Amino acid sequence: MAPAEETSKFCEAYPMKGGDGPNSYANNSTYQRGVVDAAKELLSKAIAEKLDIDILLSSNSFQIADLGCSVGPNTFFAVENIVEAAKFKFQSQGQDSQVPEFQVFFNDHTPNDFNMLFKSLPQNRRYYAVGVPGSFYGRIFPNASIHFVHSSYAIQWLSSVPKVVVDKTSPAWNKGRIHYLNSPEEVARAYEAQYTEDMECFLHARAQEIVYGGLMVLTVPGRPNGSSHSHSSINMSFQLLGSALMDLARKGGVSEEKVDSFNIPIYCMSPQELEAAVERNGSFSIESMENLPHVSVDDTVSKSQLLAAHMRAGMEGLVKQKFGEEILDELFDLFRKKLEEAPFFIETGKTISFLCVLRRKGNGLEHAV
Template sequence: MSNNTDTVPESYPMNSGDGTNSYTKNSYFQRAATNVVKAKIDDVIAEKLDVKKNSSTSESTFRLADLGCSVGPNTFLTMQNIIDVVQQKYQSQGLASHMPEFQVFFNDHVSNDFNTLFASLPPRRSFFATGVPGSFHDWLFPESSLHFVYSSYALQWLSKLPEELLNKNSAAWNKGRVHYASGLMVLIIPGIPNGIHRSSAPTGMIFDFLGLCLIDMAKEGLIIEAQVNTFNLPVYVASPKEMTQLVETNGCFNIERMEITQPGARVDGLSGQALTKHLRAGLEGIISKHFGTKIIDELFDRFSKKQQESFNLLESKYNVGTQLFMVLKRI
């Protein structure tokens, strides 16, 4: 983290509002991914969260943060689930009379659609809601002020593209490809005292299809080839080994749990069309920024057809990927 706030960080918000192409309507893959680890999060709270310690202080507020919360509804469901389990723990430990109040910090880039987020807050909720605009690569919270930090499907977004990607003379020059790596997509959050870290990985194939569609469109003269070559998704898929090294280098956290799970099994109903809409909800902003808005409908029509053809060819379910679930504890 750095507290350098001189420049506004790059941001690529999910599609805003609640229309047909919005993230709100097209994020049930991410929700299924959360559901896959829900029982694990419950276990972690049961095993690792020291509510006795919390209740012995004069502190009467339990503060949670969701880093990269987007526009919901996933964030509301997860935050409420976590609160429910923490409350159960207070009760099962005979600490019901020390039950804290809960405050949830919803964090995302300033360009996130916070209006839609807050307009869709569940009317019946057991927490105080607070918005925290800004990049989680910067300082967002006072020292030691959070009890639980959560982040899902957000840490794979880089704050900046590596400069080599745009240098034609570099080995990393990404001609004709739109993403830098495939494999695991890592989402990680430092937590005080507990942090839930999760990651996910749609297969590289999805991004490759997108790249192929862009190349076809360039061949047909709908876009300029040079634009395709300079387009890179600022997404990096870190491996479990890299994540471990990062945490060790940081030195503030212990890795309590780390495992790979497969949300794909829970999203059997994710049709080709739904997959396309999910991708559009997440990437329309960044693609429009580079190529303009005119190509969007055409690009995603092509993507839908291309992935459907391959889907039929493979005669198997679309593999929507794996995810890395990490739990870190503040040392």
């Protein structure tokens, strides 16, 4: 298939808040940093046990891609962990002289603040850095060119809001809500169908880009197998944000019609759902799938303040695009207050973070496809 056809899937862009200001993602993503730290041991173990250095000895460089890198600094910590573990793998096998040079591709949507990303690149990095704009739901690299793919807290974002949930004539029209929690069953099914289609595209693209025997490590915010969508604290927090938006609409701060047509394109998957997507694709073997330990966060501020700040860093662009920037301060302040009034939303949610290690099949590995 020609490259133009490969990248033809329509994808909307939802960049995190750029820059280094008080509301920026760079300054409000300590939880995601905690997840990178929690994943370090499992990531190192995957490289130590599963990385086939024979596939690298034929190449003079080790190509790493971080998908959904945002603006840093979390992507730099993750990449450093990968480079450190790969170097250790070579050295532990007596291949000191064979350690390749490392090239890292930082990928995100074109509106991502790549200027901020590159301004904050570590000075003492042990790799060559490249920016690759584009949606990871399509092809972004040449055939069989990448040895290791990493993505943390990115594939929960869908390529777009399911069309039927903003269609007034559809039974899945999500009037008065901005996500699928406590919505009609048709809405949850539409989100699930969008997730299924997107993961098919994601895995199909990676299967072509990753060399045979190459690894892909995905860290995902999700919900436990067999648990209801209503038990996910991520989904609960979106429900509260929707409630805050509806309060603004009732006060005349925003149009209710706009709220009806606004939905957050995030799907909270279970490990089982990801496993099913990988099996349907058939190009990867699942080497391991494990829950990460609970991440403890900065306790110098209240949980509600922290969650509100993180929510704003992630959602400001989306909200601003739809409603303008005038409502931002009031909306996220209202959201924080709702969190304070309903702390059980934070305490009782069953959100998990899990890490999945995949290996590209083929060329004599497992069942060639």
